[in-house]
Amino acid sequence: MAEGEKLIPINIEDEMKSAYIDYSMSVIVSRALPDVRDGLKPVHRRVLYGMHELGVRANTAHKKSARIVGEVLGKYHPHGDTSVYDTMVRMAQEWSLRYMLVDGQGNFGSIDGDSPAAMRYTEARMRKISEDMLADIDKDTVDHKLNFDDTLQEPTVLPTRIPGLLVNGASGIAVGMATNMPPHNLTEVVNGIIAYIDDSSIEVEGLMQHIKAPDFPTGGTIYGYDGVKEAFETGRGRIVLRGKANIEDVNARECIIVNEIPYQVNKADMIKKTADLVNEKKIDGISTIRDESDRNGMRIVYVLKRDAIPNIVLNKLYKYTALQSSFSVNNIALVNGRPEMLNLKDLIHHFVEHRHEVVVRRTKFELKKAEDRAHILEGLIIASDNIDEVIALIRASANADEARNKLIERFKLSELQAKAIVEMRLRQLTGLEQDKLRAEYDELMKTIEDLKDILDKKERRMAIIKEELEEVKAKYGDERRSNIEYAGGDLSIEDMIPDEKVVITISHAGYIKRTSLTEYKTQNRGGVGQKASTTRNEDFLEHLFVGTNHQYMLFFTQKGKCFWMRVYEIPEGSKTSKGRAIQNLINIEQDDKVMAFICTQDLKDEDYINSHYVIMATKNGQVKKTSLEQYSRPRTNGINAITIKENDELLEAKLTTGESQVMLALKSGKAIRFEEAKTRPMGRNASGVRGITLAIDKDEVIGMVAVDDMESNILVVSENGYGKRSSLEDYRITNRGGKGVKTISVTEKTGNLVAIKNVSDEDDLMIINKSGIAIRMAVEDLRVMGRATQGVKLINLKGKDSIAAVAKVMKDDEEETGDLDNEDLMDNGTTLDNIDSEE
Numbered sequence: 001m002a003e004g005e006k007l008i009p010i011n012i013e014d015e016m017k018s019a020y021i022d023y024s025m026s027v028i029v030s031r032a033l034p035d036v037r038d039g040l041k042p043v044h045r046r047v048l049y050g051m052h053e054l055g056v057r058a059n060t061a062h063k064k065s066a067r068i069v070g071e072v073l074g075k076y077h078p079h080g081d082t083s084v085y086d087t088m089v090r091m092a093q094e095w096s097l098r099y100m101l102v103d104g105q106g107n108f109g110s111i112d113g114d115s116p117a118a119m120r121y122t123e124a125r126m127r128k129i130s131e132d133m134l135a136d137i138d139k140d141t142v143d144h145k146l147n148f149d150d151t152l153q154e155p156t157v158l159p160t161r162i163p164g165l166l167v168n169g170a171s172g173i174a175v176g177m178a179t180n181m182p183p184h185n186l187t188e189v190v191n192g193i194i195a196y197i198d199d200s201s202i203e204v205e206g207l208m209q210h211i212k213a214p215d216f217p218t219g220g221t222i223y224g225y226d227g228v229k230e231a232f233e234t235g236r237g238r239i240v241l242r243g244k245a246n247i248e249d250v251n252a253r254e255c256i257i258v259n260e261i262p263y264q265v266n267k268a269d270m271i272k273k274t275a276d277l278v279n280e281k282k283i284d285g286i287s288t289i290r291d292e293s294d295r296n297g298m299r300i301v302y303v304l305k306r307d308a309i310p311n312i313v314l315n316k317l318y319k320y321t322a323l324q325s326s327f328s329v330n331n332i333a334l335v336n337g338r339p340e341m342l343n344l345k346d347l348i349h350h351f352v353e354h355r356h357e358v359v360v361r362r363t364k365f366e367l368k369k370a371e372d373r374a375h376i377l378e379g380l381i382i383a384s385d386n387i388d389e390v391i392a393l394i395r396a397s398a399n400a401d402e403a404r405n406k407l408i409e410r411f412k413l414s415e416l417q418a419k420a421i422v423e424m425r426l427r428q429l430t431g432l433e434q435d436k437l438r439a440e441y442d443e444l445m446k447t448i449e450d451l452k453d454i455l456d457k458k459e460r461r462m463a464i465i466k467e468e469l470e471e472v473k474a475k476y477g478d479e480r481r482s483n484i485e486y487a488g489g490d491l492s493i494e495d496m497i498p499d500e501k502v503v504i505t506i507s508h509a510g511y512i513k514r515t516s517l518t519e520y521k522t523q524n525r526g527g528v529g530q531k532a533s534t535t536r537n538e539d540f541l542e543h544l545f546v547g548t549n550h551q552y553m554l555f556f557t558q559k560g561k562c563f564w565m566r567v568y569e570i571p572e573g574s575k576t577s578k579g580r581a582i583q584n585l586i587n588i589e590q591d592d593k594v595m596a597f598i599c600t601q602d603l604k605d606e607d608y609i610n611s612h613y614v615i616m617a618t619k620n621g622q623v624k625k626t627s628l629e630q631y632s633r634p635r636t637n638g639i640n641a642i643t644i645k646e647n648d649e650l651l652e653a654k655l656t657t658g659e660s661q662v663m664l665a666l667k668s669g670k671a672i673r674f675e676e677a678k679t680r681p682m683g684r685n686a687s688g689v690r691g692i693t694l695a696i697d698k699d700e701v702i703g704m705v706a707v708d709d710m711e712s713n714i715l716v717v718s719e720n721g722y723g724k725r726s727s728l729e730d731y732r733i734t735n736r737g738g739k740g741v742k743t744i745s746v747t748e749k750t751g752n753l754v755a756i757k758n759v760s761d762e763d764d765l766m767i768i769n770k771s772g773i774a775i776r777m778a779v780e781d782l783r784v785m786g787r788a789t790q791g792v793k794l795i796n797l798k799g800k801d802s803i804a805a806v807a808k809v810m811k812d813d814e815e816e817t818g819d820l821d822n823e824d825l826m827d828n829g830t831t832l833d834n835i836d837s838e839e
Helices: 012-032 042-054 065-075 081-090 128-134 164-168 186-198 226-234 267-279 310-320 344-385 387-395 400-411 415-422 431-456 458-476 606-611
Strands: 102-105 123-126 144-146 153-155 170-173 178-181 221-223 236-242 244-250 253-260 286-291 300-304 324-330 332-335 338-341 483-485 501-507 511-516 541-548 552-557 561-566 594-600 613-618 622-627 650-656 661-666 670-675 701-707 713-718 722-727 753-759 763-769 774-778 803-810
Touching (some): 012 042, 012 170, 042 065, 042 128, 065 081, 164 186, 186 344, 244 310, 253 310, 267 286, 267 300, 300 310, 310 324, 344 387, 344 458, 387 400, 400 415, 431 458, 541 594, 541 803, 613 661, 613 701, 661 753, 701 753, 753 803
Parallel strands (some): 221 483
Antiparallel strands (some): 102 123, 144 153, 170 178, 178 324, 221 236, 236 324, 244 253, 286 300, 332 338, 501 511, 613 622, 661 670, 661 701, 763 774
């Protein structure tokens, strides 16, 4: 042991504790967590400050990255060069930062995870937005501290005009804590900060009117809003992100095209893992995957197999691959050097406080500078007023010091003023220069007064902050990249979507859309017409509901499943658009199809759901009544509405109040009418009770109507084109489960019954033949006749043609009955519009 040294025994446990605490505090405070004021960690701040000091600004030439890294390493950041270079690279990647801070030239990596070129090959310079983060740094706006070897000063924070933490987010792992903050849209953030400045008592909810949700550089869709709301209110939350995908036809094959992927997802990895899942048969329906991304943007193509349903494949991609990923928000940042969890309002509050301090310090700096200059000008003006005496006095002095002292004594000047006079140039003796001095002095006095006014009035300082933020918004503000699908989560988002009236139309071939009611003109009866709808060949609008965005649509399928959708989730379309296939909107099985639709009021309204019922009928004559309350808790994959027995299928579902009467009609021409009250309410999994007894083999139910209006008529149509409209009263009320009464005389001439509808004079009928011919006629043209007759011939059928389906559609006053909606309904252009009314 060397002389003078001594050993102090220390308990290793205590030493480990204190050393580890020192280390962890150092990591927390000066490495891994961002400062709440400028949103930067020390390494980012040092890179920007190093570039500022080097003079590589947005309007200068690029400099080699190695030069910049060397500057930062040698002066401010005594760590590995890769840490500095990686930081700089990330600040230049458009998929990493929402608003890039560095303008890179050369290979700076890719979204596929490719490494950037070595720093000796790439070049960089600051972006304009970074200059705004450093604006006024030389005006004593922020504190500086000594660097690692105490030779230079570096800023402890930047005097940023950009709310860096909110617009670019941050992520970092410290010891015992981590931070993960999402980026936001600059325009929205500035609007939110201005709202806070205008009213500092504003709640997070009020700020969310301006700052809707995070906005990621890679775009994508924020799926569900409850995580966003939680993150804004508490500082923690889980945001689900989805890539943006469209279903397109490419070379006659249906493809899923992905143009945007979730934030921080490696595209190449995502494609590779998806391919592995396809090979392992975890995801079926995809035949090939192509990455067609180029300099114009991202394009990942999933080519589907011919029998695949695109919506189901897309949902599987969301479920099993990184096409849907989550961002766990954890807003921890340093406030006065201490880590704190912050909500949206806290983040804005601290930024505004910082800006306020910067404005105060900048104003004080400018005031001192102006006062110093004014002080010197006062001396120069005194000198120019007594110029002859001053010159004589200076000439008579032995040296400069003596001249200064004499001037101080004679004109009562300060040391600084006397020095300025002695150092005055001869050209300042001209008359013009003297006028300039006075003008400058007057201008300075105004400036001083203005600066003092700023320091006296807080509202003026706040106005300056607002004005500078508006400038920032005008310079760098842009549109949102990530859109928000509010309906994705469980949160009720009524306040986000206006509850306006909409028209929901469903075509015969299963295309659905919603259109604002304002697109439809009011007609004489106040109904809604749909003349302009373009549908596919042989298609027409079959169902039309007028509802509001906050209502619910229930879809019932052949296999007895029920799917649930908010009206605002139905894709919006213009009056003339075709809409989207329902198959692509819900997770329906490939061999299942939607048979019935119900549009209901608010399913969260206890009174409403407990006073309404869904009545269902199956092909084999089962009926079942279930309280609407049972359908108020949906699942993505649908819920069981009725247990369907073997060789049976669901046919119809209607919404009732419990007071209706139910009619079922059979293929054999029988019909039964009974009170709805005769069927007791059952659970969702029950298979129902007998509604009508099938007396003969191969008979089946062809339709059900639920009648509330006892004045309405019943229309039945047989497959060979005969139809009959009779009064509801002609059908006596019997018990449920009977064999029914004759509704139409079924003969070889008429063919089997194919449809039963309750109609009024206000309705039109659309009749479709198996050959694809469609004809439209007015119900009012059919007279009411007795129950047991065979009816009248509705349309002439050629050869062995027969009726495939009958639908009730809204009457359109502008159209002549018997004509088609438009020629798109026809494949072969032939129409049968001669209505034969012989008995």
